[in-house]
Amino acid sequence: MSTKKYKVNLSEEEKLHLQAVLRKGKSAARKQTRAHILLKAADGVPDKDIIQALDVSASMVAKTRQRCVEEGPEAALYDRPRPGQRPKLTDRQAAHLIAIACSDAPVGHDHWTLRLLAGKVVELSYASSCSYETIRQLLKKTR
Structure with missing residues (x-):
C-alpha cells in the first residue's frame, strides 16, 4: 500500500470546528464538502472511498488534502482569491x-x-x- 504524500492530521479542536461547520448548515456547499473531505481524510478513509461517498473529483480531494497540510484546515475550506482585471472606474x-x-x-x-x-x-x-x-x-x- 502506498503512503500518502499529504496526510491529514487534525487536532480535536480542529475536528470540532469542522463538525460545527457541518452542523450549522448555513455555509456554502463547497465549504461543507471540503469539511467532509478533511474529516474523512483525518479518519484514514481512502481517497477512492471519499470520492465515491461525496461524489467529488479526485483532484478536489487531493487539493483539499494538500492545502490542509500546507496552509491549515481553515485555509483548505475556502477558495483562494481569483485574479481579475481591476475596475476601470473608481x-x-x-x-x-x-x-x-x-x-x-x-x-x-x-x-x-x-x-x-x-x-x-x-x-x-x-x-x-x-x-x-x-x-x-x-x-x-x-x-
Whole structure:
C-alpha cells in the first residue's frame, strides 16, 4: 500500500470546528464538502472511498488534502482569491458618470446612449478607453 504524500492530521479542536461547520448548515456547499473531505481524510478513509461517498473529483480531494497540510484546515475550506482585471472606474468616477447619465442629453441627442457615455469617460480622462459594455454593466448594477 502506498503512503500518502499529504496526510491529514487534525487536532480535536480542529475536528470540532469542522463538525460545527457541518452542523450549522448555513455555509456554502463547497465549504461543507471540503469539511467532509478533511474529516474523512483525518479518519484514514481512502481517497477512492471519499470520492465515491461525496461524489467529488479526485483532484478536489487531493487539493483539499494538500492545502490542509500546507496552509491549515481553515485555509483548505475556502477558495483562494481569483485574479481579475481591476475596475476601470473608481466609485467616485462611477457616481459622477451615473449623475451624467441622469442629466439632460447632449445637444443633438434625445437621450444618453451607452456609446456616448463611454466617450464621456474617455473625454473626462477617467480611462484611456472604455467600451459601452462596461457602461452597461455599471448602469445595470445601480438600477
